[in-house]
Amino acid sequence: MPIPFPFSAVVAQEEMKRSLLIAAIDPSIGGVLVFGDRGTGKSTAIRGLAALLPKMRAVDCTYQCDPEASDDVLCEDCRAKRAAGRTLKSRQVPVPVVDLPLGATEDRVIGALDLERALTKGEKAFEPGLLARAHRGFLYIDEVNLLEDHLVDSLLDVAASGQNLVEREGLSVRHPARFVLVGSGNPEEGELRPQLQDRFGLSVEVKTPQDLPTRMKVVRLRDAFERDPNAFVEKWKRQDGKVRRQIQKARELLPSVEVPDATLERAGELCMKLGTDGLRGELTLIRAARGLAALQGDTEVVDRHLKEVATSALRHRLRRDPLDESGSTSRVERAVAELFGE
Amino acid sequence: MNMTAANPAADQGVDAGPPPAGAGLSAWDDAVLAAALMSVDPVGTGGVALRALAGPVREQWLSLMRDLQPPEAPHRRIPLHVSDGRLLGGLDLAATLNAGRPIAERGLLVEADGGLVELAMAERISAHTAARLTMAFDSGEVVLERDGLAMRTPSRFAVVALDEGVGEDEGLLNALLDRLAFHVDLTHIRVHEAIACDYDPEDVVQARARLAGLTLDEEQLEALCGTALALGIPSLRASLFACRVACASAALEGRDQVEAEDLAVAARLVLAPRATQLPPSEEQPPEEPPPPPEEPEEQEQNQSEEQQQEPQELEDTVLDAAKAAIPADLLSQLQLGTLRRSRSRATGKAGAIQNAPTRGRPAGVLRGELRSGLKLNVVETLRAAAPWQRLRREERARRGIESSRIEVRQDDFRITRFKHRSETTTIFMVDASGSSALHRLAEAKGAVEMLLADCYVRRDQVALIAFRGKGAEVLLPPTRSLVRAKRTLAGLPGGGGTPLASGIDLGMMMADSIQRRGGTPILILMTDGRANVARDGAGGRARAFDEAKAAARAVRAQEMSAMVIDTSPRPQQQGRELAAEMGARYLPLPHADAGALNQAVRVATG
Numbered sequence: 001m002p003i004p005f006p007f008s009a010v011v012a013q014e015e016m017k018r019s020l021l022i023a024a025i026d027p028s029i030g031g032v033l034v035f036g037d038r039g040t041g042k043s044t045a046i047r048g049l050a051a052l053l054p055k056m057r058a059v060d061c062t063y064q065c066d067p068e069a070s071d072d073v074l075c076e077d078c079r080a081k082r083a084a085g086r087t088l089k090s091r092q093v094p095v096p097v098v099d100l101p102l103g104a105t106e107d108r109v110i111g112a113l114d115l116e117r118a119l120t121k122g123e124k125a126f127e128p129g130l131l132a133r134a135h136r137g138f139l140y141i142d143e144v145n146l147l148e149d150h151l152v153d154s155l156l157d158v159a160a161s162g163q164n165l166v167e168r169e170g171l172s173v174r175h176p177a178r179f180v181l182v183g184s185g186n187p188e189e190g191e192l193r194p195q196l197q198d199r200f201g202l203s204v205e206v207k208t209p210q211d212l213p214t215r216m217k218v219v220r221l222r223d224a225f226e227r228d229p230n231a232f233v234e235k236w237k238r239q240d241g242k243v244r245r246q247i248q249k250a251r252e253l254l255p256s257v258e259v260p261d262a263t264l265e266r267a268g269e270l271c272m273k274l275g276t277d278g279l280r281g282e283l284t285l286i287r288a289a290r291g292l293a294a295l296q297g298d299t300e301v302v303d304r305h306l307k308e309v310a311t312s313a314l315r316h317r318l319r320r321d322p323l324d325e326s327g328s329t330s331r332v333e334r335a336v337a338e339l340f341g342e
Numbered sequence: 343m344n345m346t347a348a349n350p351a352a353d354q355g356v357d358a359g360p361p362p363a364g365a366g367l368s369a370w371d372d373a374v375l376a377a378a379l380m381s382v383d384p385v386g387t388g389g390v391a392l393r394a395l396a397g398p399v400r401e402q403w404l405s406l407m408r409d410l411q412p413p414e415a416p417h418r419r420i421p422l423h424v425s426d427g428r429l430l431g432g433l434d435l436a437a438t439l440n441a442g443r444p445i446a447e448r449g450l451l452v453e454a455d456g457g458l459v460e461l462a463m464a465e466r467i468s469a470h471t472a473a474r475l476t477m478a479f480d481s482g483e484v485v486l487e488r489d490g491l492a493m494r495t496p497s498r499f500a501v502v503a504l505d506e507g508v509g510e511d512e513g514l515l516n517a518l519l520d521r522l523a524f525h526v527d528l529t530h531i532r533v534h535e536a537i538a539c540d541y542d543p544e545d546v547v548q549a550r551a552r553l554a555g556l557t558l559d560e561e562q563l564e565a566l567c568g569t570a571l572a573l574g575i576p577s578l579r580a581s582l583f584a585c586r587v588a589c590a591s592a593a594l595e596g597r598d599q600v601e602a603e604d605l606a607v608a609a610r611l612v613l614a615p616r617a618t619q620l621p622p623s624e625e626q627p628p629e630e631p632p633p634p635p636e637e638p639e640e641q642e643q644n645q646s647e648e649q650q651q652e653p654q655e656l657e658d659t660v661l662d663a664a665k666a667a668i669p670a671d672l673l674s675q676l677q678l679g680t681l682r683r684s685r686s687r688a689t690g691k692a693g694a695i696q697n698a699p700t701r702g703r704p705a706g707v708l709r710g711e712l713r714s715g716l717k718l719n720v721v722e723t724l725r726a727a728a729p730w731q732r733l734r735r736e737e738r739a740r741r742g743i744e745s746s747r748i749e750v751r752q753d754d755f756r757i758t759r760f761k762h763r764s765e766t767t768t769i770f771m772v773d774a775s776g777s778s779a780l781h782r783l784a785e786a787k788g789a790v791e792m793l794l795a796d797c798y799v800r801r802d803q804v805a806l807i808a809f810r811g812k813g814a815e816v817l818l819p820p821t822r823s824l825v826r827a828k829r830t831l832a833g834l835p836g837g838g839g840t841p842l843a844s845g846i847d848l849g850m851m852m853a854d855s856i857q858r859r860g861g862t863p864i865l866i867l868m869t870d871g872r873a874n875v876a877r878d879g880a881g882g883r884a885r886a887f888d889e890a891k892a893a894a895r896a897v898r899a900q901e902m903s904a905m906v907i908d909t910s911p912r913p914q915q916q917g918r919e920l921a922a923e924m925g926a927r928y929l930p931l932p933h934a935d936a937g938a939l940n941q942a943v944r945v946a947t948g
Contacts, residue, residue: 002482002496038520039579043480101485102473103426107721108487115444115490115721118728119748130487142480143473188516188823208576216567219581226386227554 003229007048008239010041011218012209019202019312020049021243022291023180025250029287030201031159031181033144033192033316040206041218042184043142050097050138052240054248058093062128063135063175073162073176096137098130098179100155102146110154111166111173126173131155131164134179144183145192152196155181159199201284202309203316205329250294257290259301266306266339273335274318281317288313303340310336369527370535376524376611377407378541379590382549384458384500386586387523388479391464391514393505394528399536400504403528404460406539407502410546416457418450422466426488429474433489435720439748442731444724446491451475451484455497464503465512472515475501479521489721523583525615541594549593556589558600565657569609572661574619584608602656609660722756724748766862767803767820768793771849772831773869773909774810775840787831793866794824803861805852806830809845811838812879816848820856839881842873842920843889846897853902865897865904867926871916887916891923898925905929 010017019032034042058064063075067090071079078088100109111129118124130139131154141147147155158164164177181199185192197203209215225232264286271282289305298305315328380387390407394400408417420429427433431449438445451459451474461467461475478484478497486493501522507513519525528536558566566584575581591604727750734749770790794804804827806818818830846867853863873886897904904926908917913930921928 037576038517039577047481099481099485101430101477101487102470103430104487105489105721107490108492112490112721113725113728115724115728118725119731120443124729127490130492142477146469146473186517187825208578210571212564212568212571215571215578215581216563218578219567219585220563222578222582223557223585227557 003233004047004051005041005044005222005225006233006236006240007045007052008243009221009225009232009236010045010048011221012214013041013045013206015312016042016045016204016206018292018295018308019204019288020045020182021247021250021295022288022309023182023202024049024053024247025254025294026287026291027178027180029180029284029291030199031183033197033200033203034182034184034206035187035192035203036206037208038186040208042206043140046138046140046182046184047097050095050140052244053095053097054244054251055092056095056136057090058136059088059090063132064093064096065176066136073178075175096133096135098134098137098139100130100139100141100147100151102143102148104130104151106150106154107168109151110158110164111175112168113171124170126166126171128175129164131158131177131179132175135175135177137179139179139181141181141183143185144196145185145187149193152193156195156199197316198280200316202288202312204312205315246295249297250291253297253299254290254294257293257299257301259286259290263289263301263303263306266303270306270310270335270339271314273339274314274332276314276317281314285310285313307336307340370531371538372611373403373526373528373531374406374539374541375591375607376526377403378410378546378594379587379607379611380500380502380524381407381410381546382590382594383553383586385498387500387583387590389458389501389503389522390524390526391503391505391519391522392526392528393507393513395506395508398533399528399531402533402536403526404502408458410541410543411458412543412547416454417460418454418457419460419462420450422463424450424471426474429471430484430488431486431491431493431495433491433720433724438720438724439750442748444490446486446493448495449484449486451478451499452495452497454499455495457499459499459501461501461503463506464514464518465505465507467503467515467518469515469517472518476517476521520577520579523587523612527615545594548596549590552593552596552598553589555598556592556600558585558588561656562588562600562605565605565660566608566613568657569660570613570616572657573613573617575613575616576618577616580612580616584612587612602660605656605660719756723750723754726756727751727754730754765803766864767805767856768864768866769805769807769820769849769852769856771807771809771814771845771865771867771869772834773840773842773845773867774808774834774836774838775872776810776837787834790831790868791828794827807845807848807852808834809841809848810836811841812875813841814845814848816852820852820861839875840869840873840886841875841877841879842869842871842886843877843893844875845869846890846893846924847877850893850896850900850902853897854900857900857902863902865902865926866907867904867920867924868907868909869917869920870910871906871908871914871920872910873916890920894920894923894926898923901925 007017016032016034019034023029023032034046036042057067059067059078061075061077063078065074065078065088067088071082074082081088107129109129110131112127114123114125114127117127158177159179159181162176162178164173164175166173166175183192183196183200209218221232267282267285267289271285274281276282285306286301288309289301292305292309293299293301296305311329311332314332318328318331376390380390392400392403394403411417427447427449429449429451431452432447434445434447437447459475478499479501482498483494483496486495501518503514503518503522505514513519514522563585566588567581570581570584585608588600588604588608591607592598592600595604597604727748730751731748734751738744738749770793772787772790790806803820803822804818804824805816805820806827807814808817809815817834818827821827849865849867853865856863872883873890874881874883876882876886876889904924906917906921906924906926906928908914908928908930910917917930918928920926
């Protein structure tokens with residue numbers, strides 16, 4: 001597998017980096033959608049983040065179950081083992097980051113009859129798909145707006161329920177599939193289906209930097225990386241390590257981060273002002289702010305955190321006006337400025 | 343190894359006129375230089391977008407380019423309608439049946455590792471195919487998740503995209519263009535110019551060896567990045583490519599460090615074709631004569647002085663080199679401010695999505711016979727056959743046949759059914775004539791915008807036709823990009839006569855082609871019905887209206903769903919008559935606000 005560009009060497013694009021880190025700290029936020037110009041390092045950042053994530057403990061089963069998970073999140077094998085009173089042996093494994101490539105067929109995504117075993121042994125066995133592999137990790141879809149509709153449909157259901165239900169070829173399988181959905185794309189190539197857009201917790205817009213020093217820095221780093229990836233990664237190892245420790249610390253801190261009533265109220269006001277549909281926006285806003293607080297080592301969520309994540313958490317939840325090119329971002333910013341004062 | 347145009351034939355090209363400035367003299371030499379530089383650093387430069395119609399010039403370039411490749415490097419040509427299986431890889435049916443277990447077949451992109459991919463008719467390539475290519479490009483590997491196979495295979499290759507597009511609207515997808523360092527246009531090169539090539543494969547081999555040791559210093563980097571910014575090139579890939587190409591140029595010329603001349607090459611070949619604006623300070627009248635033929639020598643002269651130059655001056659030199667290569671017509675377009683910031687070559691290529699009915703949601707698999715037109719689902723067939731293999735093997739053994747092959751019988755055949763969701767395309771035919779403009783072109787625009795929003799929710803495609811003055815034109819071919827639709831609409835000027843028949847004709851033509859591709863067109867005509875220009879451009883109300891009615895009858899004959907929105911201040915007899923001839927709904931909207939209009943269309947189109 002090609003060496004990914006180090007996450008810490010991604011220049012600028014602070015909103016994207018922050019959102020990805022928050023999603024890594026709190027998977028329940030529901031993933032990140034990165035939309036924007038070409039050549040802004042969308043997939044670079046995502047692959048880079050994947051490479052530096054801290055390892056996780058996993059049972060040696062098909063789905064890499066969490067040995068400490070409650071029964072309903074375990075796969076059938078692990079549940080049976082636990083019910084039988086056996087301990088679930090586990091080991092450290094890298095967090096899975098699974099690519100859902102365009103052109104994937106449905107059988108590979110949701111899983112299907114294992115062809116090899118069926119042909120050679122005549123056995124009916126389930127061969128898990130990408131959704132199974134992405135359990136507890138990240139599912140990354142580049143050019144998500146070009147994904148075939150029928151794949152989007154399968155994804156939506158699984159992303160919402162955290163479970164993949166396979167009913168085909170005489171198989172009936174249910175397995176856990178909780179993953180952080182990360183999508184990227186370029187709006188010029190087509191809009192994203194609203195239903196899919198809603199599934200993403202945070203939505204980020206990336207733009208090409210327009211100032212010369214930043215542009216030079218990007219080109220210089222990228223060039224150095226491509227000349228000698230190994231040396232480059234070695235050089236950025238410590239920086240990446242710092243980010244990894246930051247994530248680890250934030251994860252430990254997260255459960256103890258307090259959200260005072262005043263902050264909750266503020267979040268509610270903001271969502272009301274913007275007229276976001278349903279409670280999802282509010283919930284994501286709070287969660288993202290809490291993730292950010294943890295990331296910054298704070299134990300209480302305050303206005304500052306809300307302000308910083310509001311745009312990412314809400315811009316894709318406003319009542320849609322597809323013709324408004326930059327409208328939703330500025331609408332959120334305006335509302336934030338009005339509410340919090342500048 | 344001098345790339346200066348030395349042959350007299352090239353000089354004649356200038357006197358003869360037409361090939362415009364910049365695209366003139368050294369165009370062929372630059373095209374060859376691009377081929378050589380790409381060969382020096384295929385992965386770093388991504389490849390060449392080659393704009394030219396099929397013909398001897400293109401053939402000559404391609405054959406020169408192929409000769410420059412190392413003999414062991416693979417070379418694959420990808421046809422327009424390549425299937426995913428062939429492109430990315432999939433199940434090898436013959437081998438699988440033979441071996442009795444799934445055997446993967448390598449895709450074209452994997453086979454091309456370390457070499458070159460030629461894309462035939464690249465301007466027609468679908469966004470889906472392009473996305474698969476760019477994915478492999480960006481990650482350096484081909485990820486396969488198909489037919490029960492999962493593989494990642496490293497693959498790095500350069501692409502030569504053969505763009506046979508004509509005119510501004512037809513061309514490579516931006517996603518692809520952005521990833522190819524060189525944009526070469528052979529359109530204005532004549533056959534007798536396309537001869538010389540000063541490079542041979544040995545040069546390339548030597549240059550490749552030299553390439554690793556070459557880097558840009560800070561000033562050079564700043565010069566290239568600054569130039570890109572000054573020329574209004576948003577994508578950072580362009581700057582990166584420029585750096586690569588400068589290094590490749592130095593390597594090719596046998597230098598051990600990058601010189602100003604190399605930067606000039608990079609600016610000319612990489613940055614100039616991408617320019618979307620001229621640097622603000624510079625005055626340059628569009629009629630300025632073509633750059634003098636001795637331009638390359640000039641650069642060489644400058645070269646010695648540039649050693650001591652400040653970065654700003656270096657940047658200016660690079661900028662000049664880029665400007666000299668910007669074709670004159672682009673220049674004049676820029677000055678007129680008519681060039682759109684990004685040439686909107688996004689998708690929305692008519693029917694790119696509809697063209698592929700086998701991409702729909704597979705609506706299950708049927709047991710069935712193989713007839714032509716049906717698609718055998720190999721994996722499902724094998725899955726169906728699998729459980730029986732032991733039995734069949736034993737049966738064969740009883741008959742004395744020893745074989746481990748998979749036996750597939752007729753019963754096992756599984757056919758994929760596709761539910762083809764017929765996509766709706768709403769064609770707006772907007773009357774932009776003087777009389778309409780007077781009344782409420784602005785209001786009609788507002789209404790169309792609201793309808794567009796509705797189309798967005800329904801994932802419909804939209805197309806825009808305007809008619810005014812002497813005729814009708816397609817402002818926007820069917821697209822899903824509503825942002826484009828809005829932008830186009832906003833720029834629609836009003837005024838002139840009302841060539842109603844031409845407008846309806848054009849709408850019908852588009853509707854017809856949509857129908858032939860399996861889509862469902864809806865025609866929405868917004869007019870005040872006051873036709874006064876006939877099909878041939880002549881004036882005269884009576885004839886113009888008669889023709890319009892005839893055109894409307896054609897709509898009814900084809901049983902298209904249509905609607906006439908009367909935008910005149912008071913409901914007119916003409917509008918009603920027209921709607922009747924068309925078999926269309928008639929919506930008089932004396933004081934329509936956009937919301938009411940939207941509501942009406944929603945009801946009418948379901």
